[in-house]
Amino acid sequence: MTVAAPTALLPFGTTVERARRGVACIVCRTPVAAAEPFCAHCGARVVIASRGKRPADVAATRSLQFALLVIASNIVVGALTLGVVVLVADAARLMQAALFLEGIKLLVVATLAATSIRLGVRGIRETADGMLRRRAWAVAGVVVSSIFTLLVVCSFLLTLLLALR
Structure with missing residues (x-):
């Protein structure tokens, strides 16, 4: 019997494949490349906050x-x-x-x-x-x-x- 290693918690509705492709926009949940400053779908600014820090x-x-x-x-x-x-x-x-x-x-x-x-x-x-x-x-x-x-x-x-x- 094998046990899967714990994974990081993802936002609701975000699959592992979406997370690997990039970051999900916090406004419309569309996948966004990590290097892009704005979401191509809704135009919201993409902010990637590091863990432990507040924006x-x-x-x-x-x-x-x-x-x-x-x-x-x-x-x-x-x-x-x-x-x-x-x-x-x-x-x-x-x-x-x-x-x-x-x-x-x-x-x-x-x-x-x-x-x-x-x-x-x-x-x-x-x-x-x-x-x-x-x-x-x-x-x-x-x-x-x-x-x-x-x-x-x-x-x-x-x-x-x-x-x-």
Whole structure:
């Protein structure tokens, strides 16, 4: 009795012969030669991702999404800070509350910005080989996150200086 060796998993409907001939288009499932940049049937771009790596456009998209989360979290925590300033009447407690909320804003924005910058740099590196899909999104994610992080750090330092005065 012989046992067949395990084979790599193929997408549903893809036969071994189709896989040997080339790559199947992800849009229309037509076989495409591995060297062709576009599908001859539907015109979709053929992307062959190596195992273990995420496509560059996913990293670039995530970078821009996290940059937008940096902006949103800055707005939310800034509104909370403004609400505390309006509600707290005691001046000594006001500075403590403002410093505490600025510290929270710094932690949240720094975490989101670090993730955005890391994914943006990854997207830029992965598009350096000529695949320029969504490279601008990765650059925008890095720039927006860096600017907002710099603004939040300056805001925290100014609040800290006022609290120590």
